[in-house]
Amino acid sequence: PLINNEEREKMEGTLNYADHCFSGHATMHAENLWPSKLSSITQLLQLWDLWKLTLQKRGCKSLVMAGAHGLMQGMMLSFGGLQFTENHLQFQSDPHVLHNSYALRGIHYNKDLINLAVLLDQDEKPFLHVSVKFQDKLIKLYACEAGCLNEPVELTSEIRG
Template identity: 35%
Template structure:
């Protein structure tokens, strides 16, 4: 089983990380859980929007050699729509689904980035060391439709936050207490 995980991580662009020991293995595992993979000089996060019904965070993802680490957090706004808060330890650049908007500069302060869905499907977040690289990438991604991520149903969010679609703790918890 471990061999399959190692092979999977190697094929998703993490071969160099795995050679660096336990820290590299932890970073590669984080990449796997976040649906991220390295491609020609950038990182792509390809989580399915339907999986973004809870807030999650992943960080410490190295971008470039000695340039900086990226951190991303999926948040849910007041209208139940998911969005990213992205930050970096060095100067990095990011753009959303399809990379159609101008790349934004990342720093230590988290920056809000709306999640976009494209047709055909593309990654929902791109992070690179070069603004020019993301601008060039934009011209190679061909999409016919771009839309904002849909809002999730309140009942689904309540179920994941509280264990019950009605909110609060489930009845069996209070019964056993």
């Protein structure tokens, strides 16, 4: 069914600002949420329900209400242990799970898209690469390490250092 413009704008607004979603440990190693094989429609629907329940209990109710796009956004936030709180995106993954390299692309933040990659250097030490793809007007976004002990760095779409 078609939705009217007001409902569409509300859903898009929900996708662009997922306040207090996702709270909890990263789900990247939760085998029940990332099965290697689904062999029936029933299993797929059970997995859909499990994801909806998990995300709703972890502060992502508004994303789940936004439909499939919202559910996917919540799943992506949960995978990396990312949480939105009051104009702040926090990467709260446990250090012991950072031995994996992975990338999360297209994280909605207002109308912009944030890309985050956890990569390993030559010594197998993890580091983050974060960039932003501006969709609307240019606004300044900044990133810093835990506690922001060093000066925050402005995010761009360019690859630097």
